[in-house]
Amino acid sequence: DAKTTQPTSMDCAEGRAANLPCNHSTISGNEYVYWYRQIHSQGPQYIIHGLKNNETNEMASLIITEDRKSSTLILPHATLRDTAVYYCIVRTGTASKLTFGTGTRLQVTL
Amino acid sequence: GAVVSQHPSRVICKSGTSVKIECRSLDFQATTMFWYRQFPKKSLMLMATSNEGSKATYEQGVEKDKFLINHASLTLSTLTVTSAHPEDSSFYICSASIVGREKLFFGSGTQLSVL
Numbered sequence: 001d002a003k004t005t006q007p008t009s010m011d012c013a014e015g016r017a018a019n020l021p022c023n024h025s026t027i028s029g030n031e032y033v034y035w036y037r038q039i040h041s042q043g044p045q046y047i048i049h050g051l052k053n054n055e056t057n058e059m060a061s062l063i064i065t066e067d068r069k070s071s072t073l074i075l076p077h078a079t080l081r082d083t084a085v086y087y088c089i090v091r092t093g094t095a096s097k098l099t100f101g102t103g104t105r106l107q108v109t110l
Numbered sequence: 111g112a113v114v115s116q117h118p119s120r121v122i123c124k125s126g127t128s129v130k131i132e133c134r135s136l137d138f139q140a141t142t143m144f145w146y147r148q149f150p151k152k153s154l155m156l157m158a159t160s161n162e163g164s165k166a167t168y169e170q171g172v173e174k175d176k177f178l179i180n181h182a183s184l185t186l187s188t189l190t191v192t193s194a195h196p197e198d199s200s201f202y203i204c205s206a207s208i209v210g211r212e213k214l215f216f217g218s219g220t221q222l223s224v225l
Contacts, residue, residue, distance in 0.1 A: 026188070032212065043116070043152070043216035071167050087153075097144065098214055100154040 004088045009105040012082075018075040019075045020090030020104050025069040028091050033064060035073045037084040038103070044087065047073065113137055114206050116217025123194055124225055130187045131220045133204030139184035140206035144214070145177075148201040161189040194224040 005023040012018040015082040024033065032051050036044040048055055048062045050071075055062045077083055088102040113136040123129050133143055146154040156177050159167045176198075178190040182205050183222035187206075191198050203219040 036216075039152075041201070041219070041221070042217045043114075046213050049212060063158065080133075097156065097159065099156065100146075102153050 004090055004101050006088050006101065006104045008102065009107065011107050011109060012075075012078045014079055014108050014110055015077055016065075018078040018082065018106060018108070020073040020075075020086050020088075020106065021070065022073070023070045024088070024090045026066075027068050028092050031090045032092070033062065033068075033071050033097065034089040034091065035060070035062065036087045036089065036098075036100075038087070039084045044100075046089075047086075078106075080108050080110070082106065083108045113138075114204065114215045114217040116204050116220055118220060119218060120221045120223075122223045122225065123208055125195055129191045129194055129202070129222060131191075131202055131222075133187045133189070133206070133217050135215075136184045136205045138206075138208045140187075140208065141184060143181060143187040143188075143204055143206045145179060145189050146203045146205065148203060148219075150201075152201060157189075191222065194222070196224045198222065199224045 032049050034049040035047040038044045046058050048057055050062045050064055057075045085103040085105050087100050089098050115130045115134045115136050121129055143160040144155045147157050148154045156169050160179045160181040162181045162184050168174045181187040199222055201219050201221050205214050205216045207214045213215045
Protein backbone atom coordinates (compact mmCIF):
# COMPACT_ATOMS: atom_id res chain seq x y z
CA ASP A 1 0.00 0.00 0.00
CA ALA A 2 1.17 3.53 -0.78
CA LYS A 3 2.65 5.57 2.00
CA THR A 4 0.95 8.73 3.24
CA THR A 5 2.29 11.89 4.83
CA GLN A 6 0.23 14.01 7.20
CA PRO A 7 1.02 16.94 9.47
CA THR A 8 1.60 15.83 13.04
CA SER A 9 -0.93 18.17 14.56
CA MET A 10 -3.44 20.90 13.76
CA ASP A 11 -5.68 23.24 15.68
CA CYS A 12 -9.13 24.42 14.69
CA ALA A 13 -11.61 26.77 16.32
CA GLU A 14 -15.00 25.30 17.10
CA GLY A 15 -17.54 26.06 14.39
CA ARG A 16 -14.91 26.60 11.73
CA ALA A 17 -14.02 24.19 8.97
CA ALA A 18 -11.14 21.83 9.65
CA ASN A 19 -9.07 21.01 6.57
CA LEU A 20 -6.74 18.07 7.04
CA PRO A 21 -4.24 17.46 4.23
CA CYS A 22 -2.69 14.19 3.18
CA ASN A 23 0.05 13.51 0.67
CA HIS A 24 0.08 10.18 -1.14
CA SER A 25 2.32 10.86 -4.11
CA THR A 26 3.03 7.17 -4.81
CA ILE A 27 -0.60 6.12 -5.00
CA SER A 28 -1.42 3.70 -7.80
CA GLY A 29 -4.46 3.64 -10.01
CA ASN A 30 -6.46 1.05 -8.09
CA GLU A 31 -5.82 2.41 -4.62
CA TYR A 32 -8.48 4.18 -2.61
CA VAL A 33 -7.98 6.99 -0.11
CA TYR A 34 -9.54 6.27 3.28
CA TRP A 35 -9.95 8.46 6.32
CA TYR A 36 -10.45 7.15 9.82
CA ARG A 37 -10.27 8.90 13.15
CA GLN A 38 -9.50 7.68 16.62
CA ILE A 39 -10.76 9.37 19.71
CA HIS A 40 -8.68 8.69 22.78
CA SER A 41 -8.85 5.08 24.01
CA GLN A 42 -11.38 4.02 21.39
CA GLY A 43 -11.23 2.01 18.18
CA PRO A 44 -10.86 3.87 14.88
CA GLN A 45 -14.03 5.23 13.32
CA TYR A 46 -14.59 5.23 9.58
CA ILE A 47 -15.14 8.68 8.11
CA ILE A 48 -15.06 8.53 4.33
CA HIS A 49 -13.23 7.09 1.35
CA GLY A 50 -12.83 7.78 -2.35
CA LEU A 51 -11.02 6.73 -5.50
CA LYS A 52 -10.99 9.66 -7.92
CA ASN A 53 -14.02 11.83 -7.39
CA ASN A 54 -14.69 14.08 -4.46
CA GLU A 55 -16.97 12.53 -1.89
CA THR A 56 -19.30 13.89 0.77
CA ASN A 57 -21.25 12.23 3.54
CA GLU A 58 -22.88 13.28 6.79
CA MET A 59 -19.55 13.51 8.54
CA ALA A 60 -17.14 15.09 6.09
CA SER A 61 -16.04 15.85 2.56
CA LEU A 62 -13.07 14.36 0.78
CA ILE A 63 -11.32 16.35 -1.92
CA ILE A 64 -8.87 14.40 -4.09
CA THR A 65 -6.60 16.26 -6.48
CA GLU A 66 -6.81 15.46 -10.15
CA ASP A 67 -3.44 13.69 -10.16
CA ARG A 68 -4.55 11.83 -6.98
CA LYS A 69 -1.27 12.58 -5.27
CA SER A 70 -2.90 14.39 -2.39
CA SER A 71 -6.24 14.81 -0.69
CA THR A 72 -7.95 16.93 1.93
CA LEU A 73 -10.50 15.87 4.51
CA ILE A 74 -12.90 18.65 5.39
CA LEU A 75 -14.97 18.75 8.56
CA PRO A 76 -17.31 21.64 7.69
CA HIS A 77 -18.19 22.76 11.22
CA ALA A 78 -15.77 21.33 13.73
CA THR A 79 -16.95 20.69 17.28
CA LEU A 80 -15.05 19.78 20.43
CA ARG A 81 -16.09 16.16 19.86
CA ASP A 82 -14.09 16.14 16.64
CA THR A 83 -10.86 16.32 18.63
CA ALA A 84 -9.08 13.12 17.63
CA VAL A 85 -6.24 11.62 15.63
CA TYR A 86 -7.13 11.50 11.95
CA TYR A 87 -5.57 8.85 9.75
CA CYS A 88 -5.28 9.03 5.99
CA ILE A 89 -4.76 5.56 4.54
CA VAL A 90 -4.29 4.38 0.99
CA ARG A 91 -5.12 0.82 0.04
CA THR A 92 -6.66 -1.25 -2.70
CA GLY A 93 -10.40 -1.63 -2.39
CA THR A 94 -10.34 -5.38 -2.60
CA ALA A 95 -7.66 -5.88 0.05
CA SER A 96 -8.98 -5.37 3.52
CA LYS A 97 -5.81 -4.70 5.41
CA LEU A 98 -5.33 -1.12 6.60
CA THR A 99 -1.84 0.13 7.36
CA PHE A 100 -1.91 3.12 9.69
CA GLY A 101 0.60 5.93 9.59
CA THR A 102 1.15 8.45 12.37
CA GLY A 103 -1.93 10.53 11.57
CA THR A 104 -2.80 14.14 12.40
CA ARG A 105 -3.80 15.07 15.91
CA LEU A 106 -6.63 17.60 15.52
CA GLN A 107 -7.39 19.77 18.51
CA VAL A 108 -10.65 21.70 18.32
CA THR A 109 -10.74 24.65 20.70
CA LEU A 110 -13.37 27.08 21.94
CA GLY B 111 -24.20 0.38 10.30
CA ALA B 112 -22.10 -2.68 10.85
CA VAL B 113 -20.94 -3.22 14.43
CA VAL B 114 -17.89 -4.99 15.76
CA SER B 115 -18.02 -5.87 19.43
CA GLN B 116 -14.85 -6.45 21.40
CA HIS B 117 -14.67 -7.89 24.89
CA PRO B 118 -13.39 -7.24 27.48
CA SER B 119 -12.75 -3.52 27.24
CA ARG B 120 -10.19 -3.67 30.00
CA VAL B 121 -8.30 -6.52 31.67
CA ILE B 122 -5.64 -6.66 34.34
CA CYS B 123 -3.75 -9.89 34.82
CA LYS B 124 -0.73 -11.27 36.58
CA SER B 125 2.47 -11.99 34.75
CA GLY B 126 2.54 -15.53 33.38
CA THR B 127 -1.20 -15.90 32.89
CA SER B 128 -3.04 -16.04 29.58
CA VAL B 129 -5.69 -13.61 28.48
CA LYS B 130 -8.34 -14.11 25.81
CA ILE B 131 -9.88 -11.22 23.88
CA GLU B 132 -13.02 -11.73 21.79
CA CYS B 133 -14.03 -9.92 18.65
CA ARG B 134 -17.52 -10.39 17.25
CA SER B 135 -19.23 -9.06 14.16
CA LEU B 136 -22.77 -8.44 15.37
CA ASP B 137 -24.80 -7.96 12.23
CA PHE B 138 -22.66 -9.31 9.45
CA GLN B 139 -20.44 -12.22 8.58
CA ALA B 140 -16.74 -11.51 8.51
CA THR B 141 -14.55 -13.98 6.68
CA THR B 142 -11.54 -11.90 7.64
CA MET B 143 -10.74 -10.11 10.86
CA PHE B 144 -7.64 -8.15 11.79
CA TRP B 145 -5.85 -7.66 15.07
CA TYR B 146 -3.94 -4.49 15.87
CA ARG B 147 -1.84 -3.38 18.76
CA GLN B 148 -1.32 0.18 19.92
CA PHE B 149 1.11 1.61 22.44
CA PRO B 150 0.42 4.95 24.14
CA LYS B 151 0.59 7.89 21.74
CA LYS B 152 1.61 5.60 18.91
CA SER B 153 -0.20 4.47 15.80
CA LEU B 154 -1.94 1.14 15.30
CA MET B 155 0.30 -1.73 14.31
CA LEU B 156 -1.18 -4.68 12.45
CA MET B 157 -0.40 -7.93 14.23
CA ALA B 158 -2.21 -10.55 12.20
CA THR B 159 -4.96 -11.34 9.76
CA SER B 160 -7.50 -13.85 10.96
CA ASN B 161 -9.25 -15.98 8.35
CA GLU B 162 -12.30 -18.07 9.16
CA GLY B 163 -11.50 -21.76 9.09
CA SER B 164 -7.78 -21.38 8.41
CA LYS B 165 -4.60 -20.37 10.14
CA ALA B 166 -3.97 -16.73 10.84
CA THR B 167 -1.32 -14.80 8.95
CA TYR B 168 1.06 -12.96 11.22
CA GLU B 169 3.01 -9.81 10.43
CA GLN B 170 6.75 -9.90 10.57
CA GLY B 171 8.07 -9.80 14.10
CA VAL B 172 4.84 -10.96 15.75
CA GLU B 173 5.22 -14.23 17.65
CA LYS B 174 2.46 -16.59 16.63
CA ASP B 175 2.98 -18.82 19.67
CA LYS B 176 2.64 -15.79 21.89
CA PHE B 177 -0.45 -14.35 20.28
CA LEU B 178 -2.81 -17.19 19.43
CA ILE B 179 -5.59 -16.32 17.03
CA ASN B 180 -8.65 -18.44 16.41
CA HIS B 181 -11.38 -17.62 13.91
CA ALA B 182 -13.75 -20.55 14.31
CA SER B 183 -16.88 -18.92 12.95
CA LEU B 184 -17.88 -16.13 10.59
CA THR B 185 -18.75 -13.87 13.51
CA LEU B 186 -16.08 -14.56 16.10
CA SER B 187 -12.31 -14.26 16.28
CA THR B 188 -10.29 -14.54 19.47
CA LEU B 189 -6.82 -13.36 20.38
CA THR B 190 -5.12 -15.12 23.28
CA VAL B 191 -2.05 -13.54 24.80
CA THR B 192 -0.21 -16.48 26.28
CA SER B 193 2.08 -16.24 29.30
CA ALA B 194 1.59 -12.51 29.42
CA HIS B 195 4.40 -10.25 30.58
CA PRO B 196 4.40 -6.53 31.44
CA GLU B 197 5.77 -5.69 27.98
CA ASP B 198 2.58 -7.16 26.50
CA SER B 199 0.59 -4.40 28.15
CA SER B 200 -1.02 -2.51 25.33
CA PHE B 201 -4.27 -1.53 23.64
CA TYR B 202 -5.50 -4.33 21.36
CA ILE B 203 -8.04 -3.60 18.64
CA CYS B 204 -9.83 -5.89 16.25
CA SER B 205 -11.46 -5.06 12.95
CA ALA B 206 -13.59 -6.85 10.41
CA SER B 207 -14.72 -6.37 6.87
CA ILE B 208 -17.82 -7.38 5.00
CA VAL B 209 -17.15 -9.42 1.90
CA GLY B 210 -17.46 -7.21 -1.15
CA ARG B 211 -17.64 -4.01 0.86
CA GLU B 212 -14.77 -1.58 1.03
CA LYS B 213 -15.15 -0.41 4.61
CA LEU B 214 -13.36 -1.89 7.56
CA PHE B 215 -15.09 -1.71 10.94
CA PHE B 216 -13.29 -1.60 14.27
CA GLY B 217 -14.03 -2.81 17.74
CA SER B 218 -13.74 -0.48 20.72
CA GLY B 219 -10.46 -1.99 21.84
CA THR B 220 -9.13 -3.87 24.88
CA GLN B 221 -6.68 -2.30 27.30
CA LEU B 222 -4.46 -5.05 28.67
CA SER B 223 -2.37 -4.38 31.75
CA VAL B 224 0.01 -7.10 32.91
CA LEU B 225 1.29 -6.73 36.45
